[in-house]
Amino acid sequence: MSGNGPVFSGEVRISGDAVMGDKIVVNAAGGGRTITPAQLPHDVAGFAGRRILLSRLDTIVAGAPAGTVIAVQGMPGVGKTSLAVHWAYRAKDRFPDGQLYLNLRGHSERAALSAAEALGQLLRGLGCSASEVPVDLEERAALYRSMLDGRRLLIVLDDAANAAQVRDLLPGGSTCLVLVTSRVRLIGLLVTEGAALLTVGVLSPSEARELVAAMLGSDRAAREPDAVDDLARLCGHLPLALRLATATLVVRPDGTVAGLVRDLERRDRLALLTVEDEPERAVRGAFDLSYRQLEPGARRIFRRLGLVEGPDLSAETAAALADRPVAVVRTALRALADANLVEARPQGRYALHDLLHEYARERCLAEEPSRAVRSAVRRLLTWYVSEARERASSPRTALAWFEAERANLVAASRQASRTGPAEVVWQLAEALYGFLDLRRYVDENLDLHRNGLAEARRKGDKRAAAQMLQHLAVTYREVGRYAESLDHAELSLRLWRSLGNASGEAAAYNSMARVHLLCGRYTTSLNLCEKALYLRSQIGERKGEAETLDNIAGVYWRMGRYEDSLAQLDQALEIWRELGDRRGEAEALTNSAVVHDGLGHYDEALAAARLSLPIRRETGDRYGEGYTLDIIAYIKRSLGRYTEALEDAAASLEIQRQIGNRHGEAATLCTIGAVRTVHGDYEDALRHYERSLRIRDEIGDLPGKAFTLDAISEAFWRQGRATPSCNYAERALEIRREIGDRRGQGESLIALARVQRRLGSYGEATLLARSALELHREIENRHGQAAALEELARCRRRLGEHARSVLSCGEALRIMNEISDLRGKARALDNRARARRHLREYALANDDARQALEISRSLGDKHGQSRSLECLARIAFAEGDHTTARHNATEALTLCEETHNLYGLGMALHLLGVLAETGEDLAGAHRLWERAAHVRQEIEDVHGELATLERLASLNVRLGRPDEADLMLRRLTRVRERLPNAG
Structure with missing residues (x-):
């Protein structure tokens, strides 16, 4: 009977090809007998996951027009068929006319179905007998479409070889849904049929x-x-x-x-x-089926990809490996991506699934001569070396390439360590050093150079060994491992000397100088810098001269010799500009900004940093750009431009995170914390500091960790919370002693002295301040000496040694004036004013406090302003000018509330209470002292709380409140029990 023969009324014939369980119906339209097929294979037992993909299929179908085609694609073994069948069972109720399923055998041991064979099976599944299926392909397709017209079926076409195999099997404008699975990307169905594409990846x-x-x-x-x-x-x-x-x-x-x-x-x-x-x-069998269907050229390239040990590769890398033109290889890679044997990634990169990578390597070793395999690996490794060297010579365009290839280059170095050639190991380390150092990939830099050093020593290559040692010395220094840095630098120095290499010898001196600088051994550092500078000037190594001048500037800056530091930086800047080295120029400008900030020359500092920033951007130096923005933020903090400072710090932080510079990220988080601290937002400041501390712990940055701990200590101290401030300062001191950072030790000792003074342990505070002074004198750090003297003066004042306090303040002021440290000068003036008030030298005290106030106002330092206003209020009160005293104390109170300066708040409230009592406003005095006592208790200011409670007890007696007076006396007893020994 032909496909167009009559249908006998009331008679139903069942084809021998009908599937058991299919529902038999009569096609009253006269298109042949039809059935309601139910051909889906068994659902996968224990199907798990894939909720997102199942939901995506639901969404596509819900919003799809009639006749939708969905192409489900993915690599071999990823579960395309399982997903399609599982979803089909979930959705079959939407298709009352049944489900057709056909394995197209696109990737099978058996030959793929032709369109004619596939249509024959589909027609028989719809109820046609073998004799009713037309011979002609076009007639089969026409009958297929006719039988589906107006019906709602789900058609699953599994394992399609390509779009052409599927095209004749589509029902046209029917109401059916076609689900096609394939290992290849069916782009043709997207173009001609408007198919929806769904890619199945590996499991989460x-x-x-x-x-x-x-x-x-x-x-x-x-x-x-x-x-x-x-x-x-x-x-x-x-x-x-x-x-x-x-x-x-x-x-x-x-x-x-x-x-x-x-x-x-x-x-x-x-x-x-x-x-x-x-x-x-x-x-392996699943992979075999896809592999055998590749063209010979694509098979060869696929095999060779198994020799690459990195996570991905470019077409250029694959071309070096395959020894074929890049254009040819790029075409082959696209074919492999279309076959889902490689994954196409952004920026023209490709990757293999882990198991496919293992399979490709297996095929390469099995199908290619061992000599060809060794040649391919050697060609790949030497290509990496030549590319890395070439890119390193053009830094403007190099960073993106190095970032993209970083993991591959590291893997190539390890591969060369096992397979050779040995020189590739140190050559890659040398070529990668600058990039890894710039982006602070410390662990990778250390691993590469340790391997490079081992290979160089094994091969007896002294020059390579010296270079590896030199780079290791610098990298160890970056993470605070100073002893190891010096050891490697000294070994490097010996090798360079034995080779008669003056340039290498100078580099070793320079490296050792940097370590001694960080450890506070400034004289030693200067001597080493001078040796390096002499050698470099002798051989005309101008770039090296500029680098050494920059180092000398760093030594002077650490010593507080800011003008000398600037002079060295000016010389370095001149050389950088002479050489046309824009990156060096930007570095010198940024360093100048740092020195000017130390001098209190904030406008000059900002101008220098702003000159550096566009150069960083012009040269593509993202690390330098982030660093310079961080410096600008810090300078604006000094200027009191807090909103702008936070904006610049946020821009810096974004860059640091984009380039993966965790060292820079931690530093910028500290800057944000510092801005928040001076602004009085201590809670937010501490959040940023803790994030910085966490990063520095993770990357093993001990110097940075100590810096952050000290910053946290200061934040707590500014709040008036002495105990946590002490704990963090002690942790910082412990780290600085461990790594040999003597300047840092001096800074931590001052911080501890300040905290102990706040806690009332004046004897302990004095000993700490003296230790800091001795240390800073030993290392010739002028700034540190002034800070220690100023803290010592405060301790002496607390001990009642006011004349000696004035002398210490005077010595500190002399140094502060010499080094132009305005913030330090304001603190020392305020300190001397307080000592002079106790000596009843009111005119001199008033002059000192007013100078301090003017400096703090010029710097936008509200914390300093509140301190000086409170001092002026006390001087005015001592002179009997209660109106001026009340005005200054009220202004100080307002500033303390703005900046959340609880210690200053307690002082201002106490003084205002005294003024209220003097003016016979006893109720006001009581209210102010109650508040002052609460604040002082909160911040553990034992001496302050004691003074306020004594006032309250006395006032309650005057007010005739014996019960409250008794309560105050009991509180006084408890507070005295907490009073530390004043020594």
């Missing part, structure tokens, strides 16, 4: 756990959660691999996941991921 970690639990049982899987994660990792989160691996445990109740993991780690994974009686279901 949670989905992988869910799959293992579904197969193994949740209780058994829950006993070994870490091993389950390891199993998923070793299976590359590929569903087929994970199912095969887990299946071996299902049949072995005594087996453990950890044991299976050990097997996979020790043995051939691809050999283990199989089913003995069904080899076609093995992972």
Whole structure:
């Protein structure tokens, strides 16, 4: 009977090809007998995960027009068919006219179905007998479309070879939904049929756990959660691999996941991921089917990709490996991506799934001569060296390339350590050094150079060994491992001398000088710098001269010799400009900004930093740009331009995170914390400091960690919270002693002295301040000497040694004037004013306090302003000018409230209470002292709380409140018990 023959009324014939369970219906339209097919294969037992993809399919279908085609694509073994069938079962009620399923065998041991064969099977599934199926392809397609017209069927076309194989199987304008799965990207269906494309990737970690639990049982899987994660990792989160691996445990109740993991780690994974009686279901078998369908050229390139040990590669890398033109290789890579054997990534990069990588390497070793394999690897490694060297010579365009290739270059170095050639190991380390140092990839830099040093020593290459030692010295210095840095620099120096290499010798001196500088050994550092400068001037190494001048400037800056520091930087800047080295020029300008900030020349500092910033951007120096923005933020903090400072710091932070510079990120978080601290937003400041501290812990940055701890200590101290301030300062001191940072030790000792003074331990504070002074004198740090003297003066004042306090303040002021430290000068003037008030030298005290106030106002330092106003109020009160005293104290109170300066707030409230009592406003005095006592108790200001409670007790007696007076006396007793020994 032909496909267009009559249908006998009341008579139904069942084709021998009809599927058991299909519902038989009569096509009253006269198109042949039809049935309601139910051809979906069994749903996957224990199907797990894929909720996002299932939801995506639901969404596509819900909003799709009639006749929608969905192409589900992905690599072999990723679970395309499982997903399609599982979703089809969930959705089959939407298709009352049935479900057709057809395996197109696009990637099979058997030949792929032709369009004619496929249409024949589909027609028979719809109820046509063999004799009713037309011979002609076009007639088959026409009958197929006619039989589907107006019907709502779900058609699953599994494992399509390409779009052409599928095109004749589409129902046209019907109301059917076609779900096509394929290992290749069916772009043609997107172009001509408007198909929706759905890519199936590997399982997420949670989905992988869910799959293992579904197969193994949740209780058994829950006993070994870490091993389950390891199993998923070793299976590359590929569903087929994970199912095969887990299946071996299902049949072995005594087996453990950890044991299976050990097997996979020790043995051939691809050999283990199989089913003995069904080899076609093995992972290797699935990959074989796709591999054999590739063109010979694409197969060769795919094999060679297995020799690359990095995570991804470019077409240029693959061309070096395959020894083929880049254009040819790029075409082959696109074909491999279309076949889902490689993953196409942004910026023209490609990657292999872990198991596909193992398979590709296996095929390469099996199909190519060992000599060809060795040549390919050598060609790849030497290509990496030549490219890295070439890129390093053009830094403007190099950073993006180095960032993209970083993991591959590190992997190539390790590969060369095992396979040779040995020189590649140190050559890659040398070529990568500048980039890794710039971006602060410390661990990778250390690993590369340790390997390079080992290979250089094994090969007896002294020059390479000296260079590796030199770079290791610098890298160890960056993370605060100063002893190791010096050891490596000294070994490098000996090798350079034995080679008669003056340039290398100078570099070693320079490196050693930097370490001694950081350890506070300034004289030693200067001597080494002078040796380096002499050698570099002798051989005409102008760039090296500029670098050494910059180092000398750093020594002078640390010593507080700011003008000398600027003079050295001016010389360095002149050389950089002479050489046309824009990056060096920007560095010198930024360093000048730092020195000017130390001098209190904030406008000059800002101008220098603003000259540096566009150069950083012009040269593509993202690290330098982030650093300079951080410096600008810090300068604006000094100027009191807090909003702008935070904006610049935010821009810096964004750059640091974009380039992955965690060292810079931690530094900028500290800057934000510093801005928030002086602005009085202590809670936010501490949040930023804690984030900075966490990063510095993670990257092992001990100097940075100590700096952050000191910053946190200061934030607590400004709040008046002495105990936590002391704890953080002690932690900072411990680290600085450990790493030998003597200047840092002096700074931490001053911080501890300040805290102990606040706690009332004046004797302990005096000893700490003296220790700091001795240390700063020993290392010739003028700024540190002044700060220690100023703190010593405060301690002496608290001990009642007012004349000696004035002398110490005078000595501190002399140094502050010499080094132009305006903030320090304001503090010392305020301190001397307080000592002179106790000596009843009111006119001199008033002059000092007013000078301090003017300086703090010029700097926008509200904390300093409140301090000087409170001092002026006390002087006015002592002179009997209560109106001026009240005005100044009230203004100080307002500033303390603005900046959350609780210590200053307690002082201002106490003084205002005294003024209120003097004016017979006893109720006002009581209210002010109650508040002052509460604040002083909160911040553990024992002496201050004691003074306020004594006033309250006396006032309650005057007010006739004996019970309250008695309560105050009991509180006084408890506070005195907490009073530390004043020494």
